[in-house]
Amino acid sequence: MPTFDQLETANLATELTSPEASRAARTIAVTSPASRNGSAQESLLGGRSFSSGIQPTENEGALAPEDAASPATSTIAVAMSGGVDSSTVAAILHERGQSIVGLTMQLWNQRRLPELQGDGPRQHRCCSLDDVYDARRVAEHLTIPFYVINFERQFEQTVVKPFVQDYLNGRTPIPCTRCNNDVKFEQLLSTARQIGADKIATGHYARVRFNAGTNRYELWRAVDDSKDQTYFLFGLTQAQLARAEFPLGEMKKQEVRSIARRLEVPVAEKPESQEICFVPSGSYVRFIESYLREKGSERDVGPGGMKLGESGEIVATTGEVLGRHHGLHHYTVGQRSGLGISVGRPVYVVALDRERNQLVVGDDAELRSSICEVRDINWIPFESPDAPVHARVRIRNRHEPAEAEITPLTPTTAQITFHEPQRAITPGQAAVFYADEKVLGGGWIV
Amino acid sequence: MQSNRQLFGGVGHSPQAGQPSRVYLDYNATTPVDPAVLDAMLPFLGSNFGNAGSVHTPGQVARAAVDAARDSVAALLGASPNEIVFTSGGTEADNLALFGAVAASTKARKHVITTAIEHHAILHSCEELARQGIDVTVVPVRNGSDGQGIVDPEEIRRAIRPETVLISVMHANNELGTIQPIEEIARMASDAGVCFHCDAVQSAGKVPLDVKKLGVDLLSISAHKFCGPKGVGALYVRAGRQISPRAWGGHAERDRRAGTENVPGIVAIGAAAEIARARLAEDALRLSALRDRLENTLLERVPHVRVNGDRSRRVPNTSNLSFPGAGGEALLIALDLQGLACSTGAACSSGSTEPSHVLLAAGLSHDDARSSLRFSLGRPSTAEDIDRAIEIVPSVVARIRALSPREQETAAHAR
Numbered sequence: 001m002p003t004f005d006q007l008e009t010a011n012l013a014t015e016l017t018s019p020e021a022s023r024a025a026r027t028i029a030v031t032s033p034a035s036r037n038g039s040a041q042e043s044l045l046g047g048r049s050f051s052s053g054i055q056p057t058e059n060e061g062a063l064a065p066e067d068a069a070s071p072a073t074s075t076i077a078v079a080m081s082g083g084v085d086s087s088t089v090a091a092i093l094h095e096r097g098q099s100i101v102g103l104t105m106q107l108w109n110q111r112r113l114p115e116l117q118g119d120g121p122r123q124h125r126c127c128s129l130d131d132v133y134d135a136r137r138v139a140e141h142l143t144i145p146f147y148v149i150n151f152e153r154q155f156e157q158t159v160v161k162p163f164v165q166d167y168l169n170g171r172t173p174i175p176c177t178r179c180n181n182d183v184k185f186e187q188l189l190s191t192a193r194q195i196g197a198d199k200i201a202t203g204h205y206a207r208v209r210f211n212a213g214t215n216r217y218e219l220w221r222a223v224d225d226s227k228d229q230t231y232f233l234f235g236l237t238q239a240q241l242a243r244a245e246f247p248l249g250e251m252k253k254q255e256v257r258s259i260a261r262r263l264e265v266p267v268a269e270k271p272e273s274q275e276i277c278f279v280p281s282g283s284y285v286r287f288i289e290s291y292l293r294e295k296g297s298e299r300d301v302g303p304g305g306m307k308l309g310e311s312g313e314i315v316a317t318t319g320e321v322l323g324r325h326h327g328l329h330h331y332t333v334g335q336r337s338g339l340g341i342s343v344g345r346p347v348y349v350v351a352l353d354r355e356r357n358q359l360v361v362g363d364d365a366e367l368r369s370s371i372c373e374v375r376d377i378n379w380i381p382f383e384s385p386d387a388p389v390h391a392r393v394r395i396r397n398r399h400e401p402a403e404a405e406i407t408p409l410t411p412t413t414a415q416i417t418f419h420e421p422q423r424a425i426t427p428g429q430a431a432v433f434y435a436d437e438k439v440l441g442g443g444w445i446v
Numbered sequence: 447m448q449s450n451r452q453l454f455g456g457v458g459h460s461p462q463a464g465q466p467s468r469v470y471l472d473y474n475a476t477t478p479v480d481p482a483v484l485d486a487m488l489p490f491l492g493s494n495f496g497n498a499g500s501v502h503t504p505g506q507v508a509r510a511a512v513d514a515a516r517d518s519v520a521a522l523l524g525a526s527p528n529e530i531v532f533t534s535g536g537t538e539a540d541n542l543a544l545f546g547a548v549a550a551s552t553k554a555r556k557h558v559i560t561t562a563i564e565h566h567a568i569l570h571s572c573e574e575l576a577r578q579g580i581d582v583t584v585v586p587v588r589n590g591s592d593g594q595g596i597v598d599p600e601e602i603r604r605a606i607r608p609e610t611v612l613i614s615v616m617h618a619n620n621e622l623g624t625i626q627p628i629e630e631i632a633r634m635a636s637d638a639g640v641c642f643h644c645d646a647v648q649s650a651g652k653v654p655l656d657v658k659k660l661g662v663d664l665l666s667i668s669a670h671k672f673c674g675p676k677g678v679g680a681l682y683v684r685a686g687r688q689i690s691p692r693a694w695g696g697h698a699e700r701d702r703r704a705g706t707e708n709v710p711g712i713v714a715i716g717a718a719a720e721i722a723r724a725r726l727a728e729d730a731l732r733l734s735a736l737r738d739r740l741e742n743t744l745l746e747r748v749p750h751v752r753v754n755g756d757r758s759r760r761v762p763n764t765s766n767l768s769f770p771g772a773g774g775e776a777l778l779i780a781l782d783l784q785g786l787a788c789s790t791g792a793a794c795s796s797g798s799t800e801p802s803h804v805l806l807a808a809g810l811s812h813d814d815a816r817s818s819l820r821f822s823l824g825r826p827s828t829a830e831d832i833d834r835a836i837e838i839v840p841s842v843v844a845r846i847r848a849l850s851p852r853e854q855e856t857a858a859h860a861r
Contacts, residue, residue: 101779101783145782145783147779147782149775149779150775150793152793153793190849190850190851191773191775191776191779193849194772194773194776194780194845194846194849194850195776195779195780195783195846196780196783196784196845
């Protein structure tokens, strides 16, 4: 009877014959070169073995661009969400012959808060099994190594809890920015470096440039202005920017789709998702209520206590009581509909007064303001300035940046004075400062 | 067949110099099919396709092969052939044992005892039994340096009640490799008149198994853990012990498991059992020497490594180590990218954020469990595999520790 010892251990690793792949440090064992863009099945059967030549790198902190990824020597981790953008990033880098590894973050367990799962067809959300499956399919298609990493604990602490707390405190948060700052470009980047990658590439529409004159990394708006995501990336530090790669920043969305089609990326036709990934069908109020109910049952309400806001008064800026609200977390500054009051003229939410549990409403003029304060500022092309800075400031994602003076109060706080009053400056949102296409920095509106 | 041989060959050390090859040290997860097993089963996927339940000659050929396989599996376990029930694997064998034994009991109130380090095939089944109104006691395991990861039989004894109908304790733990005092527990069960089931999925083919000596009533095994294919397992049911079937639809397996016999799979588990029985002593000696070399060298070369589980009472192929300051998930991925496959007790992507229930039950801190790796060797493992592992692991651990935020904080504190 033949035994293992008698077996000839055949070396299956057939090095890819394409020149790009040969330049890459990593060689992928496949049965034939054809299977690279052919069926993943074939390469799987062929003893899919990724002989990664990833070498430990000793670079710490910010690295100069010459140390940054060059295809021949380094590996880039691609944050793959299962969507078309990050999938295409993986495909583009792979086509360039870059050594890559796909990482998908498991951020939220959709089995939690089951009452939020509707009966209708499942929406594509981050961390739904469908999206992890899609990301995996793309990685299989490209025959790149792929791993799902569990960040549920970290995501809840650094993104979900602050999100809920912000709403309870009368602010309107941007969880995506926190996720970028504290999860994607912090914990995932750290994991990527631990497993031997030098940089992390994402599907964000933004550009990173190194300015040799100032010796600093700069963040620039995407070429496709309609897709620009720098508003969500203002918090990236020099060390984070040094290790970030945004291949889509130079492209138009249509180009991305057509590249996805040309490279036969399995999710090329997948619709885009605009939702907050952990909030099903956009109902953040229901999410907050379910989350607090779950936390209440665990007797874990977190620091400072998280308690659902109670009903209170709706008042005019004059102090006149106009009606009652359902709890401040239902409202956001600038909101007009859903107030349930009728005063014979259009009224908007002007402020959320947590101290008095009052919802302050007023007319359009009262919604406009020229001044606001920001905190936790991150300056990008320079250290925090001593003198006022002129910039165009964006106060929400789709807001057209407006001319303003930014007067530093401390190294991380400033007062912003707009040339023209701005509508609905909302605490909890970010104010991001631009000089033309360059992002100067940003902070959180107080 | 060629492609399968290639897969199998691909697991071993590459003979070609300069080519980094894969080292597979995750044989507790699964093993490759032994080529001889493959040769034995292939005809039953081809020309010998008969239904073992058919009267005609093709059916008789299949029946003869199933009968021969039953003899082989019985021989591996020290059982009689009529005591072997073929299943679709270890999980089904465990489910059939638990639900079948509980259903067969006529007691009005029913109570089941198991341990905190069982496989989910047992623990999740027990959770389902509890939902169905059965009382379940999950006993803890020892977590001191002596006997870590081993059940204290006294804990089992204390848990036995008049209404206890089943005790289920695993033989070898899949994560730690620790071997449980089955004989002693089985004797207690027998004295109390309680049915005793043993999940031996991780010990079959690694240590001698004798159902009579162990004194068990029910015992589960799975082919793919000892160089057989996935999708076939067996449950030993002591002669005279009643279990209720979990599937109905024919008289296969003496009415204990309905369904057309998986003839190729059954032939394969028979062949795998034959080989395992013939090679067990030799494999155990060779693998324990390799395992010990791996473990001792890593203990020497990597600072602050801890061995999890009682080192003196383990299956010969398993080493579970904690590398404090390095996350198991990152370790696993980094090692895989360097060509070394193993597993971790850190949270996996599929579900809970908690680390392995086995490691926590064995008294490991969350941090130690999160930094754990399991290396498990198998028959194809070679000295070169261990050399490669010894070469790769220390540098990967060092890099991950250096780049782990927590480690930096700790270092800052130290300064």
